Amino acid sequence: MKQKLWDHQLRARELKREALRKYGSTVCVSPCGSGKGTMIADDAIGAVSKGHTVQISVYRRILVEQIAERLQLNGIRYSVQMPDLPDKPWAIRDQHADVIVSSRDTMAAILRNGGEVRRSDLHIIDECHGFETLGYQTINKAVQPRWLLGYTATPVRPDGMGLSNRVFKSMVEAAKIEELIEKGMIVPVEVYVPVKTAKRRRSGLKISANGDPIQQWMSHAYGLRTVTFCSNIAESKMVRSEFVANGIAAEHVDANTPREEREAIFTRLLLRETLVVCNVGIADVGWDFPALECVQLLTKCGSPIAYWQKTGRVARNYLDEQKSRGVLLDHSAAMAEHGWPNLSPLWELSDREPIQKRQQERFGESAPSDAKPIICNKCGRGSIGLRNCPCGNPLFRDSQEKPETAGENLSLIGDAAEFAVGKKNYQKEWTNILYMAANHPTGSKSFAWAASIFKNKFHDWPEKFSVTPTVPFDERKRSIVEVYPQFMRRREAV
Incomplete structure (x- = not known):
């Protein structure tokens, strides 16, 4: 059974092959919900059809299973490297396989314990933005590939600089966020921010998270399956307790939560037995939970990787419930620094300047006036391209109040506001x-x-x-x- 590809995946296939032939390495920018697992499997199938061997190194265990199932459906001879291989149809060990699929942690453990890694012609790396920080550099050195293909939704380093040409020689974009929304592969995200805090953050001033987490959730996301990102474990447990004290079913997970318990918590979230799961960095990079309806950011998200990886979780479509939107409660106005979740960032491979600068020029003070949100002096809402706020108040760009952020609430802002009012x-x-x-x-x-x-x-x-x-x-x-x-x-x- 040959897997079917979307037109953007077919287009990306040709761009990747051309880049690998010309440069030997490339980054494929794959936004959350663009079908990364399908594209990785397609890359492996194409390489095997030409007689090449493939090593696929992924960030999370769940992607090992997804890719193995796709390879199995397409009749590809593969082997799964996993210490505790489960008793499932996709869990196959084959020392003569054309494709080896393993997690980053498994590969790192093999090398750390003095084991050997098979050399392969093509090395496909998931979440390649962490090539230097997540240990992929050591793994790639052991694989010694002829071609290197990386995948990520955020092709930058933690400081926002591009991955440059030190490792990856070229970059292709599988799809734009706007294109995926139009196709229904992901959903638009409504963004609620403290708008005066957003002004301060866009101006480079120090900010702190604003808006009571419980009150704002009750106002803008009541009843929605929610993941709340906190700055540390102590804060996460405290916020969880505050939700519970207000009659909201909430739980906390962290790196020390056993896998079985963690899976049970997210199962309860799926069933709405739990409505809010508080965490620090568990439910971000590589976490796949399409039923998620709201992301609440209580952390600053100073890195563009942190912002886009966290906000991307809520944009995935969930066809079982005809999901039509996601909600972002952005308490520290990270959107003002990193950009709108419904609009693809201005990614570049070069490291001449951080992505934050390009995004701020796009929407900040130096942007054309019609590209910047206008804050309504009556209701505090932000809009783009409107002469009148949806509340009926006229919008004037030169009548903005000086930001004062103490105790500020969150307001629906920007292009997501137009979506919410006009198309809901x-x-x-x-x-x-x-x-x-x-x-x-x-x-x-x-x-x-x-x-x-x-x-x-x-x-x-x-x-x-x-x-x-x-x-x-x-x-x-x-x-x-x-x-x-x-x-x-x-x-x-x-």
């Missing part, structure tokens, strides 16, 4: 809010409570959007379950 399925959102309100941990909430949540999202009351069911204004204080008891049961959004 309001009925689906209203139904979901009613369900969540009726099943609140502290008891069924009133219609007034649910209507306030809706108004926070869309800046007007539900009745304006002709959603159902609603009640007369003088009955809004009644419990939802009292009027519509069917919302006590799980109900599919319409």
Whole structure:
């Protein structure tokens, strides 16, 4: 069974092959949700068809399984290097295989213990932005490949400089984020930021995270499966406790959490038995959880790698529930430094300047005026390309207030704001809010409570959007379950 490729994957295939023939090494920029596993398997299949051997080194164990399954479906002779090989159809050991698939940790352990690594013609490296920092340099030296092909969504070093020509001689982009959104492979992300903090960050001033994590989550992401990124383990545990104290099912994971327990926590998140998982750096690079609906950033994300890898988790589409959007609660306004999640960054291979500078020039003070968000002085919302804010207030670029950030809340901002107001399925959102309100941990909430949540999202009351069911204004204080008891049961959004 030959795997089918999207047009952007076919286009990238030709660009990669041309670059490898010409330069011997290349980086393939593969945004989250672009089908990296499929492309890696396709690269290996193509190399084997020409009589070459392949070593695939990936960052996480789950990708070993995904690639092995694809190779198996296509009749490729492969071998999985894994110390505790599970009893599954894809888990095959074959010393004469054309393709070897292994995780970075397995390869590093083999070399550390004095073992040998087979030389291969083509070495494919996952998350190659960590070539120097994640140990891939040592692995590649042992493999001694003729061709080197790297994959990453973030082709920069931690300081934002390009990977340059010291290792990779060229770069190709598999797809733009905008293209993947248009195809439905990923979903648009609504960004909520403290807009005055965003101004300070864009100006290079010191900032700190703003907005109460619990209050802002309740206002903008209530009921959504959420991963909260914190600065350290102590903060993660504290935030988890605050969520629990407010009646929200929340858990904490860190590097010391056993694998079985970690998997159980994320299974509960999938089933909505848990709504928030707090962590430091567990659910970012290489973590695949399409059902995720919200990412909450309580950490500064000074590195573009940290920002794009974390925000990319929520953009993956989840067809089982017809996911239509992701939500980013950006408490430290990292977006102001690194860019919009719905627009591909200006990646470059050279290390002449950091990506942050190009992104700030694109949206910052030196950008053309029509490319910068205007902050509404009435509601605090930011918009691009609008003469009037969705709240009705006229927008003037020369009437911005001086930033004061203490106790600042988060506001929907930028091109995502236009998406939310102009294209949102309001009925689906209203139904979901009613369900969540009726099943609140502290008891069924009133219609007034649910209507306030809706108004926070869309800046007007539900009745304006002709959603159902609603009640007369003088009955809004009644419990939802009292009027519509069917919302006590799980109900599919319409």
